[in-house]
Amino acid sequence: MSTSPSENKLAIHGGAPAIRQPLPPMYPGGMRIDAEEEASVLEALRAKRLFRYYGPNPGPSKVAELEERFAARMGATYGLAVTSGTAALICGLNGLGVGPGDEVIIPAYTWIASASAVVAVGAVPVVAEVDDSLTLDPADVEAKITPYTKAILPVHMRGLPCKMDELMTVARKHNLKVLEDSAQADGVSYKGRQVGSIGDAGAFSLQFNKILTSGEGGMLITSQQEVFERAAMFHDVIGGQRNHIPEERILPGINFRMPELLAAVALVQLGKLDALLTDMRARKRMILESLADVTRRKGVTLPALNDPEGEAGLAAIFLMPEAALARKVSEALSAEGLGSWLLYSPDATDYHVYAHWTPIMQQRTWTPNGGPWRNHPRKIEYTKDMCPRTLGLLGRAVHIDVNPEDSNSQIEEICEALEKVFEAIL
Template sequence: MYLAGEEEIEAIAKVIRSGKLFRYREDSECERFEKRYASHLGVREFALGASGTYGLAAGLVGLGIGPGDEVLVPAHTYMATATAVLAVGAIPVIIDIDETITISPDAISDAIGPHTRAIIPVHMWGAACNMDAIMEIAEHRRLLVLEDVCQGIGGAYEGRKLGSIGHAGAFSFNFFKNMSGGEGGGIATSDPKVAERARCYIDPCHFYWQGRNDETRPFAGVGARASELLGAMLNVQLDRLDGMILSMRAEKKRILAGTKHLGNLGLRVTPMNSADHDCATQVMFTLPTEAAAQAFVETMPAVVAGKTGRHTFTQWDQVLMHEGAHHPAINPYALPANRGLRTEYREGMCQQSLDILNRTVMVATNPQHSDEEVDAIIHNIDQAARVALEHVALDDVVLKSQQAVDLQKFDA
């Protein structure tokens, strides 16, 4: 969350004063948000819930994913992308990202097997996945696509809002997201059947309040209903969203213009699938070596994408340990329906992802940055890039002299 102030306080106070905090009521804030957000995204329906993790699971349930299904997830994402797959009884198959730090369409094509049913492209750090390529593969191979837009709120892919391109899109409104209610999440889709199943998962008794669609047989879901406090806060946050994204895009543009000269020294801007439409919450550079990336982040406030501590598959303990549920009898890794699926995560997998992530550095933007602060960021990037790239040059000298020594040994 970047900004919250008096408007949010007033909106929440109004709900409290009304004494009506339960979402199923007249003039519901949750319902108003669902309608407004669906229209903002350009989809038919949005179902609000308690978190992004529930949003992802509701999306998978909506799409009919369950035991016997493999779901392709990228090696770089918050672990909830993979644990949501386990929550519905399916198996996450972890595959490589490419230099855009999002799921690689080539890796998707290579990984599709007889049990693969869905792909979860994750728009990491607000940068869009290659949705044209992904949707083409999905159509060709009859796969379902659930976009993970938890980090991509407000972003788009070639003009289409993230979350409106796949068969469904899951969102998080937790504290760290572009739009937040402290916690919260939900699922967007244009398929009413998917929406109805997702709603049943989020609140198994929702039809008691809203009426039941006879086509959808109800099932036991979880309890992830949103409160009116969340709805009220998100209605205010939605009003701020476009302006915030525009100012972060403007900041990113200024930073890229101000650091363009560093291209001559070898500083590469991380390639993007939709460079003009990302959320611009980060400006990313891909350095030639891991040591250079480390030197960069030691010189200025920035982070290495692979070293956040929680966004790389090597850090998803429960998944790697095959602890897929709270009870062994319903652990997807041991379910008979999942026999024959790819449940192993081998040593040394996804090396391409680790290499890219350990060389990619991220500098955060902020809609509240002043011009002076942006100037300081540009100055810092100049300094950090020089230190980082000098590092590479020095490494080169060491490598060349080592090779010369080796050659001498060979001659002798």
């Protein structure tokens, strides 16, 4: 793109912004809600079929259909529909038999819900570094294993698949369970396998800013009957009876059951997954190809991809040579009209990075005698600098959304904004 010097002046210095019209909001599945979701919801409403198990007009349950179709699409035998991704994690941990006295290794870069779910089942989160793929580092996981470690919780953040081969090897060597947090990774694959189906169980979120959405909601998948039965028992106070578990094996559950109206939306969304992934991946490719030259010249790198074909393509993350430059780049991009954010900023609270998880970091409990840390057999200490590599990487990382709704000309403007800012600032 040839531009005149005045056009190249950064918007932060009074130049014309590269983004001429506001970009569409980033709600991948949410922005594609249309007459299909409407019809599906209306069908359930008109039949007064709002509860999975009964109603005035019994008929097929959309929740049951969602469980079957979601599990099949994600490569697992069993699906369990719940009310949130956090609920799916909690059901998964209970399904795997994780509880008080256990430690679960989670990455330093993940939404706080991964840690909260561990605490909710009475176990202790142990935080490990991410590597240059921004996902859980198998070597640091192995270094953090103790006699109390029960499970590993890899998180496919921003649709980037973790190093599942290495993580599974560590897990099997030490006899640990693996629960994949795939909340941000619907349809992502790793070496030909769907994430969520590689470990012992996988949890997904259907909250509104996820790839597929029903506003709120979550899914747990597994191919192990026992894990499924335990999770199903937990997610419904009478899940034991409903799943024909022998009375002597029934455990007390709570209610995380998904309503039919959410399943009505989620079922239609599931059918839109492949198109969403295709659109995001194509746009990300266009952006990265267009910027290949300037990034190389300016020393900007990209996170290592554990499976370049399998990742979601929902974000472009650029690693700047240093944190101060990343901050400047992010500010200049905002002025250009391109929303971006730093993946870690010490002074801006962001629950995606462990250093900001104050309720966890300070080991706060609901009651003075509450668990899990107080009753744990070893002392756990969290410090803000306990995962320096993660903070170093995230502090240099500038993130932009790759929106499946962006038109070709909007992608061109995004590339122009990035190129202009990289040229001027780096």
